[in-house]
Amino acid sequence: MLDDVFDGIQPGEPSFAMFRRWIQEYEDTVVGSSDRLASNEVHNQLSGTLEVKLLALRTTNSMDSIHFVSTYAPIFLELVRSNPNLGPSHDSASIPLARVLTSGQYELAHFILLDLVCPMAYGVAPALDYDTSLPPSESNARLHDWINGCPLEMKLILANINKHVAWARVLPSPDWRPLEQQLLSWQPRLHSVAQEESWKRIARLAVQESWRQALLIYLYMAVCGVASNDPRVASSVRQVFQVVDTVKPRLQTVTSGQFLMQQFIAGICTPHEKQRAQVRSKLSNVIETMIWLFPVSKFVPVLDHLWHGAAAEGRPILWRDYVDSRKAVIP
Numbered sequence: 001m002l003d004d005v006f007d008g009i010q011p012g013e014p015s016f017a018m019f020r021r022w023i024q025e026y027e028d029t030v031v032g033s034s035d036r037l038a039s040n041e042v043h044n045q046l047s048g049t050l051e052v053k054l055l056a057l058r059t060t061n062s063m064d065s066i067h068f069v070s071t072y073a074p075i076f077l078e079l080v081r082s083n084p085n086l087g088p089s090h091d092s093a094s095i096p097l098a099r100v101l102t103s104g105q106y107e108l109a110h111f112i113l114l115d116l117v118c119p120m121a122y123g124v125a126p127a128l129d130y131d132t133s134l135p136p137s138e139s140n141a142r143l144h145d146w147i148n149g150c151p152l153e154m155k156l157i158l159a160n161i162n163k164h165v166a167w168a169r170v171l172p173s174p175d176w177r178p179l180e181q182q183l184l185s186w187q188p189r190l191h192s193v194a195q196e197e198s199w200k201r202i203a204r205l206a207v208q209e210s211w212r213q214a215l216l217i218y219l220y221m222a223v224c225g226v227a228s229n230d231p232r233v234a235s236s237v238r239q240v241f242q243v244v245d246t247v248k249p250r251l252q253t254v255t256s257g258q259f260l261m262q263q264f265i266a267g268i269c270t271p272h273e274k275q276r277a278q279v280r281s282k283l284s285n286v287i288e289t290m291i292w293l294f295p296v297s298k299f300v301p302v303l304d305h306l307w308h309g310a311a312a313e314g315r316p317i318l319w320r321d322y323v324d325s326r327k328a329v330i331p
Contacts, residue, residue, distance in 0.1 A: 123323035149258030271314030
């Protein structure tokens with residue numbers, strides 16, 4: 001299936017419909033087998049259920065991401081709590097974020113990433129509470145980065161930014177400057193791959209740097225409350241587009257998809273019509289958005305509402321203007 005996706009198969013083609021039927025049949029088999037399982041097989045059944053549901057989310061558009069997270073959070077929690085190596089620390093009910101992300105259980109890592117990016121896109125609180133203080137498992141610390149392009153450190157910072165955004169709705173936000181300093185001082189990490197082409201190495205660095213800039217935008221806009229024409233925001237927006245343009249000539253579908261969320265965040269804030277058109281075109285590519293976990297193509301109408309409303313003619317906006325557009329288009 002992935003080979004055909006990379007070759008440019010479109011959702012309306014017969015073979016794509018066949019892939020979806022296969023996924024549905026597999027989903028029915030996995031989800032419907034619990035009555036025949038021994039107790040020691042239930043964990044594997046739950047893991048398979050979560051994994052196939054994540055695959056279905058990316059290929060069938062049958063459920064919004066935010067509803068997916070809330071619906072399947074109980075399965076995620078059961079998988080984490082039933083694993084003694086992943087369960088919360090004795091004095092906390094929070095999910096040990098780094099420990100789960102580096103466990104090698106990719107369905108759990110994918111679910112967490114979805115729960116981390118949903119607050120950015122929807123302007124809501126995360127479904128789960130994460131403990132970002134515990135260290136990762138160093139043996140697997142970089143495995144999941146290779147799949148989605150978002151470095152482990154960026155996921156930890158994103159979780160903390162989401163907490164600050166949620167707190168700011170009801171209480172004065174805690175000091176955000178430590179998060180800013182973490183982002184400003186962080187350096188992309190590159191692990192060598194045997195016989196890797198140099199452009200791929202550069203592309204991996206570009207993906208990491210674009211995440212750093214996107215989270216700076218999110219921090220300044222959603223936590224600090226500054227407008228999109230604030231020099232710090234404008235600088236990060238500019239750098240996201242510069243980074244993407246630097247590697248664009250050599251990007252393949254799978255690599256290009258790893259820039260989608262960062263371009264989406266930058267697109268919210270850019271006043272330039274050329275860059276808005278670039279973001280709109282990129283996010284409208286259903287195949288590329290399917291490669292990445294979060295279906296950002298659904299948010300193109302949200303951006304259109306924003307760009308023709310509060311941000312019309314390049315006017316600066318606040319983060320709440322974007323959230324208002326999201327609520328108007330995706331209630």
